Amino acid sequence: MLKTPYLLFLGDVPDPLSAKVAQGIRDWRPEYALGQYRLPGCQADMKLPDLTIEDAVAQGAQTLVIGAANRGGVISRSWIAVLEEALAAGMDIASGLHNLLRDEPVLVEAAKKHGGRLVDVRVPQVQYPIGDGKPRRGKRCLAVGTDCSIGKMYTALALDIALRERGVKSSFRATGQTGILITGEGVPLDAVVADFMAGSIEWLTPDNDDDHWDIIEGQGSLFHPSYSGVTLALIHGGQPDALILCHEPTRTHMRGLPHYSLPTLEQLRDTALPLAQVVNPACQVVGVSVNTAAMPADEADRYLEALESRLGLPCVDPYRQGAERLAEAVAAC
Amino acid sequence: MLKTPYLLFLGDVPDPLSAKVAQGIRDWRPEYALGQYRLPGCQADMKLPDLTIEDAVAQGAQTLVIGAANRGGVISRSWIAVLEEALAAGMDIASGLHNLLRDEPVLVEAAKKHGGRLVDVRVPQVQYPIGDGKPRRGKRCLAVGTDCSIGKMYTALALDIALRERGVKSSFRATGQTGILITGEGVPLDAVVADFMAGSIEWLTPDNDDDHWDIIEGQGSLFHPSYSGVTLALIHGGQPDALILCHEPTRTHMRGLPHYSLPTLEQLRDTALPLAQVVNPACQVVGVSVNTAAMPADEADRYLEALESRLGLPCVDPYRQGAERLAEAVAAC
Numbered sequence: 001m002l003k004t005p006y007l008l009f010l011g012d013v014p015d016p017l018s019a020k021v022a023q024g025i026r027d028w029r030p031e032y033a034l035g036q037y038r039l040p041g042c043q044a045d046m047k048l049p050d051l052t053i054e055d056a057v058a059q060g061a062q063t064l065v066i067g068a069a070n071r072g073g074v075i076s077r078s079w080i081a082v083l084e085e086a087l088a089a090g091m092d093i094a095s096g097l098h099n100l101l102r103d104e105p106v107l108v109e110a111a112k113k114h115g116g117r118l119v120d121v122r123v124p125q126v127q128y129p130i131g132d133g134k135p136r137r138g139k140r141c142l143a144v145g146t147d148c149s150i151g152k153m154y155t156a157l158a159l160d161i162a163l164r165e166r167g168v169k170s171s172f173r174a175t176g177q178t179g180i181l182i183t184g185e186g187v188p189l190d191a192v193v194a195d196f197m198a199g200s201i202e203w204l205t206p207d208n209d210d211d212h213w214d215i216i217e218g219q220g221s222l223f224h225p226s227y228s229g230v231t232l233a234l235i236h237g238g239q240p241d242a243l244i245l246c247h248e249p250t251r252t253h254m255r256g257l258p259h260y261s262l263p264t265l266e267q268l269r270d271t272a273l274p275l276a277q278v279v280n281p282a283c284q285v286v287g288v289s290v291n292t293a294a295m296p297a298d299e300a301d302r303y304l305e306a307l308e309s310r311l312g313l314p315c316v317d318p319y320r321q322g323a324e325r326l327a328e329a330v331a332a333c
Numbered sequence: 334m335l336k337t338p339y340l341l342f343l344g345d346v347p348d349p350l351s352a353k354v355a356q357g358i359r360d361w362r363p364e365y366a367l368g369q370y371r372l373p374g375c376q377a378d379m380k381l382p383d384l385t386i387e388d389a390v391a392q393g394a395q396t397l398v399i400g401a402a403n404r405g406g407v408i409s410r411s412w413i414a415v416l417e418e419a420l421a422a423g424m425d426i427a428s429g430l431h432n433l434l435r436d437e438p439v440l441v442e443a444a445k446k447h448g449g450r451l452v453d454v455r456v457p458q459v460q461y462p463i464g465d466g467k468p469r470r471g472k473r474c475l476a477v478g479t480d481c482s483i484g485k486m487y488t489a490l491a492l493d494i495a496l497r498e499r500g501v502k503s504s505f506r507a508t509g510q511t512g513i514l515i516t517g518e519g520v521p522l523d524a525v526v527a528d529f530m531a532g533s534i535e536w537l538t539p540d541n542d543d544d545h546w547d548i549i550e551g552q553g554s555l556f557h558p559s560y561s562g563v564t565l566a567l568i569h570g571g572q573p574d575a576l577i578l579c580h581e582p583t584r585t586h587m588r589g590l591p592h593y594s595l596p597t598l599e600q601l602r603d604t605a606l607p608l609a610q611v612v613n614p615a616c617q618v619v620g621v622s623v624n625t626a627a628m629p630a631d632e633a634d635r636y637l638e639a640l641e642s643r644l645g646l647p648c649v650d651p652y653r654q655g656a657e658r659l660a661e662a663v664a665a666c
Contacts, residue, residue: 130559131558131559132558132559132589132590133558133559133587133590133592133593134592135592189527190526190527190528191526191527191528192526192527193523193524193525193526193527194522194523194524194525194526194527194530194562194563194566195523195524195559195560195563197527197562197563198558198559198560198561198562199559222565222608223611225464225465225466225531225569225570225611225612226463226464226465226466226528226531226532226569227528227531228531228565228566228569228608228611229527229530229531229562229563229564229565229566229567229569230527230528230530230562230566231562231565232555232561232562232564232565233527233561233562233563234562236558236559236561236562237558254466256465257465257466259466259467259468260466263611271607271608274604275555275561275604278556278558278561278596279558
């Protein structure tokens, strides 16, 4: 879907958090991150070489990735000139912003003139099939959460790398725009038309070697009323052999919904597993990934220990502890 | 969304089944069905007056509804002249076919010239919000099925009428193209973008009188891997107070999926109810609607009787027995 390597465009973001797409690429696919391009005032730094468009192209950059999120997800006026220059130099441009590249006439014209592509990864690029639920060869693992934005992508990316470090064949399968920009391909599931959701995930995770794992990025939560349907389509389209439960213990309510409390990990397990077994009777819950960023280290350790004896499953924070124990549990599945 | 009353266009369908949209309108909203328009060779008959376009307009018809499904859902060449004539006479045209009216240049031009509307009810007409899961005033009932195409729309339409006959305030809320054409409004849920599914159903069933029931048309099944995500969005967007379980006892496998068997009604109850209680803790399963069309009458009676003692709920075939007992159970909820 995207040509690599990338030049990461950070624009003039007011803080490092606004450059989390660039950060994700730098952390998870450093081999794609050739350099960065910053405008005056930019408050983020990926500790990559600052390259001009000319330098980046000379070093082989294929795609300028907009690695920054502006307020409101818009394509800032101050960015357009650089994007035009990149197109003129023969690069593609990729963006996960709400406002689409294809809606900027200046960029559309420049892309046409120079033969470059404008890739809005929020927009499905494929006519996905309707799901058929047929068993597929190879193994699949899916991260499901007690809530949205709870560390499912991080967990899946860390697990994918930990599996490969163990010598297990593994592919991270992106289902959201950040994941797609990081790995260069995937399905923007939240933008897929309802009837084709499950089919898009079947398409994303096709037949593979018997000993190959697809590590599928989760979306939403079965307990989040805004997005639960997306999550169930992911479970039924993904046909997981293994589920990883994801949780954030300090969160007091569902993301964006102060009137909804989070389910327990037991409720998540007892809801997600029978639903997954509709399409894959052998599916198991193999581990728990906990985002303990908001807890002091000793409290996090005590929490994980207690959780592990409560659930009888490996319970780890992959950011603090690495994903090796989750990879071990998946590989043993 | 659609202006009533309708002229039902049956085209040249090769059999009565192909005119099931027209049949649905005639059966459920006879007050909208002013007359029918048939081309030579048409093998369906709604027992309505055969009207010319001129007569229909003179009698007040506002919309020509394509009440027929061609092979492949296309708009037949032989239909275009009549549709043009209807537009020229000042009518709108509404269609639920896969091929869209808006993709027929001749019709687009005629609509523009005469000021008529081309309403493709498969295409969402509204920018739906993202769901917020907030409790809403009024009551809601949703039909959920062990499989797709099992009688959920029929059940909801029959229940809506039975409630109104008891003097209970009720609105049928359409979520599919046939339902939308029948009632003139609704949400084509299977065509809504994933992120907005639940929000579209919140939009469809807003705050209402405390004693008013929205009877929401079900879609898909939690156990049908192709469409289960749509069903869960409907459960979480609809916030039902009452669930009706729908079943077809002679079906040997999930629709279109010979490799999937149907769940039991107990499995459906035990899966759907806890999911519904995430958004509405007071939700109850109040009855079962069984499509016994494939069973002899005495066998159907015995089946329903046994089922009723097994589940402890009213179990009826609304086609054979009417929906009064379901309406009683809903009204008591």
